[in-house]
Amino acid sequence: MPKPKNFLQLVTANRLNDGLVVFLNESGDWTESIDRAKLVKSKEDAESLLKERSSTGDDAIIEPYLIDVEIVEGTIAPVRYREKLRGLGPTVRTDLGRQSEVARSGLELANV
Amino acid sequence: MYRYDEFDAAFVRSRVAQFRDQVERRVKGELTEEKFRPLRLMNGLYLQLHAYMLRVAVPYGTMNSRQLRQLAFIADKYDKGYGHFTTRQNIQFNWPKLSDVPDILDHLADVEMHAIQTSGNCIRNVTADHWAGVVDGEVEDPRPVSELLRQWSSAHPEFTFLPRKFKIAVAGAEKDRAAIAFHDIGIKIRRNEQGDPGYEILVGGGMGRTPIVGVTVREWLPKGEILGYIEAIMRVYNLHGRRDNKYKARIKILVLELGKEEFTRQVEEEYARMGETSVQVDPAEIERIENYFVPPHYEQLNDADPVLAAAENDNAGFAPWVAQNVAKHREPGYGIVNVSLKPTGGIPGDATSDQMRVVADLAENFSFDELRVTHEQNLVLPHVKKSDLFEVWKSLVAAGLATANLGLVSDIICCPGLDYCSLATARSIPVAQDISNHFSELERQHEIGELKIKISGCINACGHHHAGHIGILGLEKRGEEFYQVTLGGSGDENAQVGEIIGPGFSRTEVIGAVDTIVDTYVSLRNENETFLEAYRRVGPKPFKEAVYATH
């Protein structure tokens, strides 16, 4: 697994009802857009953020965990290819998943 | 095929209601995710990379047209218009919502289907030879005993929280098309010296990170004793299988650690101790089930059909399809039609809802309303009159389902890999697509002959790479996808675990390695020698030399 140069992480999870990938944002809500995710710059902050979210009893999401990210051309991008794929949708079906919604909405895809 | 009686129907409805209650308790927060997870898994509901995935059982791979149409309906209404047929004769939907799943299960129950025990540490969907009941050389149809096992294992009070998942497969002929030696329990129907049919019982086969070919613990078991004997095996496993390490929890590790003799002794001891508490199957119940699998009313036909012969002459694409995808039926004048779900460059095992409806119509009109799912991720129309083959072929062509590649290099078994699966370490589908595109010329594929490529996207080996003539395993190395190649594996009656040929390949290199392996085989083979036969004759050396000389 590649180690990023600078420590930068965020919390991701899947939504309980539809299972879709979500990210924890600055206001403590879960959003489908990685661009708005809350970033933490130290291991301590990361762990307390995850712990805080896991212990609030917020059952609207499941299986939260931390991922390494980096800033590429001003946008947030996961470091591992697993997480890149997870953010996009199946690479063999680009008509499905987050990638298709982003394409449809005319937004720029984040560097995932 | 089997039809539910009132009891079966009530059981499945009751299971759906139970799951509906479990989902409600989960949504209300009465059940934590930790406690809900095993409950949802026991109804086939996984959390995958992008969303939930629902795995629906197709018991021993047999379905009717109404059931396949219902799957198409579910794909359209609750998913994204397609499904994925798996190596365990199941179908997976990749985008269901948790709150919709109880309704989906009710729709399944409407057509006598379910998702019970398609996941979790319990006895999974029992699989069987996909040509059961129609192929020559069968001792008995493996489906009645598979159905008996399906019923017996459903919501089993004792064996639902096992150390690990548990898979059973049944073969009814000497030729093994169900890969029984790679299952926790493999059952082979065979005759004893007196000529009576019974069961040979293999235990401890499996793939995963420790691939092992199962060993025979009973050469021949009388038919009436099957449930009792399986119960004894399950109890020894439930009590003594390892629970300290998930990777050592399968029964194969218990058999390995105890040794075949000691394991067998413990099973026989338990079986003897069970005595009167052992479940004896009433012969009337076996007969009731067997009656559902009696052959349909075939017409008396000549085996050679003039309509077929004429059509073969007139249509360039038809004859190769008949030669490759239509297998010999035991009844004169009929053929076993294999519907390839491996179009050039396609996703192995995927079918759109429209394609499902086409196959359902064909099954209803031309195959006594019956079809099969194969562990090689294709479909089968088991009894088609030879005079109907041309009609069937035309419909399949129109639906993109007539690729004449059964058993050939592009008929690839492939798990969903990292395109869908949260456990995967690399993608597998794009590799299958590359290979399929590379060998897109059917003529070349026919020249190469039978060659089974199997691809897994992680060590769990859902793509059966250990049993591939050429096996490909996707891993992650230094942040990149990376592929290990094995040769000489086989999932048939001469089961064998493939051997790793050497250092792995990057995503772009792997296609070249496969190409070199295929070329090497073609250049060294004797007349009529298949890839596997040639590999067994010459060993890995010439392949290694060729692959690593050019890479």
Next chain:
Amino acid sequence: MQLIKNQKFVEDGWVLIADDAPLPEQGKIIISLERFNSLAASDLSPIVHLGVSVTSADDVSLLQGDFDRLDLIRLNFPAFTDGRAFSQARILRHQLKFKGDIRISGDFILDQVHFLEKCGVTSFEVVDEVTLDDWHRVTQSLNYSYQPGYSLADTRMRRSRPAITADNEDQELVAELSAA
């Protein structure tokens, strides 16, 4: 902790005795298997009612010779995913015909209760908050069974596939346990 038996909350008259605590001379006591095995018959008061608590790793069949001394055997789930207690109960109740109370402790979940009953369990140590309504709803939600060789530990109607023959003695045992 609350005790549920025959679908009802009941007073738990049993006391779990720690390994280093002195043995009472009377009453209903549960001691660990380890301690039980280390005691001579004379160490135990003849009027005490005895239960033994086993772990999921213990071989319960070794208790067969002590059945006349034991009124209760307490099984344990170290984690709800560890299903060894199902087989232990099955062996005790159906193979070895233990007639006393088989009690479940530890990390089991409500959804396992009906399976446990079928394996021969008769009482449940419940730690989580649960209402009797929940208990009834969840534990009675699957009323059909393909395994008639497993008995019903209460008298509720549950259908089994009739054509697979069950052990008739089990039915007698069920009647006996339900009456008790």
